[in-house]
Amino acid sequence: xxxxxxxxxxxxxxxxxxxxxxxxxxxxxxxxxxxxxxxxxxxxxxxxxxxxxxxxxxxxxxxxxxxxxxxxxxxxxxxxxxxxxxxxxxxxxxxxxxxxxxxxxxxxxxxxxxxxxxxxxxxxxxxxxxxxxxxxxxxxxxxxxxxxxxxxxxxxxxxxxxxxxxxxxxxxxxxxxxxxxxxxxxxxxxxxxxxxxxxxxxxxxxxxxxxxxxxxxxxxxxxxxxxxxx
Numbered sequence: 001x002x003x004x005x006x007x008x009x010x011x012x013x014x015x016x017x018x019x020x021x022x023x024x025x026x027x028x029x030x031x032x033x034x035x036x037x038x039x040x041x042x043x044x045x046x047x048x049x050x051x052x053x054x055x056x057x058x059x060x061x062x063x064x065x066x067x068x069x070x071x072x073x074x075x076x077x078x079x080x081x082x083x084x085x086x087x088x089x090x091x092x093x094x095x096x097x098x099x100x101x102x103x104x105x106x107x108x109x110x111x112x113x114x115x116x117x118x119x120x121x122x123x124x125x126x127x128x129x130x131x132x133x134x135x136x137x138x139x140x141x142x143x144x145x146x147x148x149x150x151x152x153x154x155x156x157x158x159x160x161x162x163x164x165x166x167x168x169x170x171x172x173x174x175x176x177x178x179x180x181x182x183x184x185x186x187x188x189x190x191x192x193x194x195x196x197x198x199x200x201x202x203x204x205x206x207x208x209x210x211x212x213x214x215x216x217x218x219x220x221x222x223x224x225x226x227x228x229x230x
Contacts, residue, residue, distance in 0.1 A: 003030040007027050010023050015046075023060070026204060030184075031183050035189075037224060043206055043209035090143035100142060116148060120145060123142060136162065141172075153185065157190070160188065160190060161195050170198075193221050
């Protein structure tokens with residue numbers, strides 16, 4: 001039996017009096033990639049914010065490595081081993097690429113990124129460039145590389161392929177498969193079903209903040225497309 005990394009139980013939450021996510025439960029084990037898809041505005045990003053601690057749940061539990069995270073702030077969750085790449089505000093525009101990649105390390109070197117630079121050489125070529133000058137897809141690759149290089153056990157990715165070129169999307173999927181073999185867990189929100197098919201273990205379809213469908217494996221496209229127009 002693989003080890004449990006994340007256990008979310010009956011999680012509900014939103015913004016002030018607006019309930020967005022309703023009674024969500026899911027579990028991630030070592031070496032698993034759990035996918036979440038659905039239409040825009042149905043609560044997918046809100047769910048990740050609740051799990052990482054950027055929003056306080058109305059009810060429910062988030063347990064990481066069998067410890068309840070209720071009183072753990074988001075920056076402390078990073079320290080515990082949870083990395084998070086949000087959908088928006090993903091880089092510091094006024095900093096260079098190198099500064100974005102090294103800001104959270106005591107030593108400002110790039111040793112953590114060598115294998116990622118082999119996959120995405122354009123990042124290495126533009127280390128002295130301000131991140132704000134990058135395209136949206138390039139910013140996504142910068143954010144993806146930053147969280148993948150962190151020594152985390154669980155990685156949360158919110159729409160990582162948005163604006164990214166197809167060849168780089170394939171490389172992102174390859175990296176996720178490789179990291180799964182190392183025992184890392186992933187919770188990935190995306191609407192690119194081809195991307196998710198490359199590594200998915202369990203797919204959750206969310207609509208109006210609720211889980212309406214769950215399927216294991218990579219053969220989920222027909223079921224998803226029959227239930228919702230992405």
